[in-house]
Amino acid sequence: MEEEFKSGFVTICGRTNVGKSTLINLLVGEKIAAIANKVQTTRTQIRGIVNRENSQIIFIDTPGIHKPKAKLNENMVELSWDAIQNSDIVLFLIEADSKEIGRGDKKILEKIKESNKKCILIINKIDLVNKEELAKIIDLYKNEYDFSAIIPISAIKPKCKEEVLSEIEKNLNKGPKYYDKEEYTDQTLRQLAEETIREKALILLRDEVPHGIFVEVQKMKLTKTQNKEPIYNIEAVIYCLRDSHKGIIIGKNGEMLKRIGTYARKDMEKNFGIKINLKTWVKVKEDWINNEKFFKSNQNI
Ligand SMILES: Nc1nc2c(ncn2[C@@H]2O[C@H](COP(=O)(O)OP(=O)(O)OP(=O)(O)O)[C@@H](O)[C@H]2O)c(=O)[nH]1
Ligand SMILES: [Mg+2]
Known part of the structure; x- marks a missing residue:
């Protein structure tokens, strides 16, 4: 049976x-x-x-x-x-x-x-x-x-x-099969990209700075390189709580932001199995962690 x-x-x-x-x-x-x-x-x-x-x-x-x-x-x-x-x-x-x-x-x-x-x-x-x-x-x-x-x-x-x-x-x-066999998560590729960038910021930054960050992927486009290889062009904004945090995330001569970006890109290339071109910016969104309406309506928190 x-x-x-x-x-x-x-x-x-x-x-x-x-x-x-x-x-x-x-x-x-x-x-x-x-x-x-x-x-x-x-x-x-x-x-x-x-x-x-x-x-x-x-x-x-x-x-x-x-x-x-x-x-x-x-x-x-x-x-x-x-x-x-x-x-x-x-x-x-x-x-x-x-x-x-x-x-x-x-x-x-x-x-x-x-x-x-x-x-x-x-x-x-x-x-x-x-x-x-x-x-x-x-x-x-x-x-x-x-x-x-x-x-x-x-x-x-x-x-x-x-x-x-x-x-x-x-x-x-x-019980039934709730999901197709090919699906392994409910996260979209965009959300996985956002989580990866936030993870690298958490690992590389200190004190309360990384806890006030959220990442928004604003563009994710699949194109081809000159050698006809598929590549994702990803543009993401790292939001933080205040100007002083913005300075820390960008770092001296932009070095910290570069480290976060490189670390995230390598991880995504490994996990998504595709080449990635990642561009990141940093913006301030004051006290968003206490703005319930804002974070509840946002997918990428
Ligand atoms: N030594 C050791 N470290 C572990 C083990 N499992 C996880 N860790 C480490 O514990 C830390 C926290 O792991 P996470 O998986 O992020 O923990 P979490 O429970 O999801 O944390 P939150 O999302 O903050 O609630 C990381 O540095 C992991 O590498 C383990 O079995 N042994
Ligand atoms: Mg966890």
């Missing part, structure tokens, strides 16, 4: 910087979400689709839970709570080197309990701890919820991928 087809929506939630986007990229096998060793990297829900022989898993990467300071951050945290409510399975990511259940993780546990969803506890970054420390963190969490499974992983190492996917598949219910 043929096995029945299963599908479902799996939300990846956790505090900021625990490795949610690293994990979704690994599971999907494509770079769909920005990764940076900075807090509040992901700002919205990002879908990534995994097609297996007898199942389709739709992952939802979410903004990390943190204490919101601006309206934008309040909105980000709300998006994460909504994603938990609307999922079939929750992957709750924590860091292996936590010594206690902190405030953020307690809040997340509360929301998972309220939702009563199936939940798999993923203990990430096990490369940073020894066996005893790992045993301690498992002990700390194991009775906090009736977890379907507890899986220690290191999302920077591909070998954990199959274990996570098969555990999810086991917990899925019968």
Whole structure:
């Protein structure tokens, strides 16, 4: 007898910087979400689709839970709570080197309990701890919820991928194929370009500057080089909160902007598999992070 087809929506939630986007990229096998060793990297829900022989898993990467300071951050945290409510399975990511259940993780546990969803506890970054420390963190969490499974992983190492996917598949219910087999994300190429540029700005800039940035691709045109090779001409504006930030992003003799652009271009060429010609500008959009109407109506925040 043929096995029945299963599908479902799996939300990846956790505090900021625990490795949610690293994990979704690994599971999907494509770079769909920005990764940076900075807090509040992901700002919205990002879908990534995994097609297996007898199942389709739709992952939802979410903004990390943190204490919101601006309206934008309040909105980000709300998006994460909504994603938990609307999922079939929750992957709750924590860091292996936590010594206690902190405030953020307690809040997340509360929301998972309220939702009563199936939940798999993923203990990430096990490369940073020894066996005893790992045993301690498992002990700390194991009775906090009736977890379907507890899986220690290191999302920077591909070998954990199959274990996570098969555990999810086991917990899925019968369901349809929501997406075509070729689709692996709901992000458009334009959004992926914007995320890549913002990721590089996050990695290269310091303090509060990168957190006040959003990127808007204003032109994306497919043409041919003189050698008849396909090339995307991309024009993007990096918006920031004030003039002093603009100066920092551009840098001395335009060097910082050039570094961000080159780094983003190389990454896009690798991920999109096509030549890219990228032009960037920097503009100020004062206090946009507190302008709810503005950021809610904008696709590229
Ligand atoms: N050592 C180690 N670092 C990891 C691991 N997984 C992710 N990281 C690093 O943790 C940092 C944060 O990763 P992200 O994937 O951006 O984290 P996130 O949870 O999506 O963060 P937000 O979007 O801000 O909520 C990056 O520097 C990753 O390279 C891991 O297994 N081990
Ligand atoms: Mg993220």
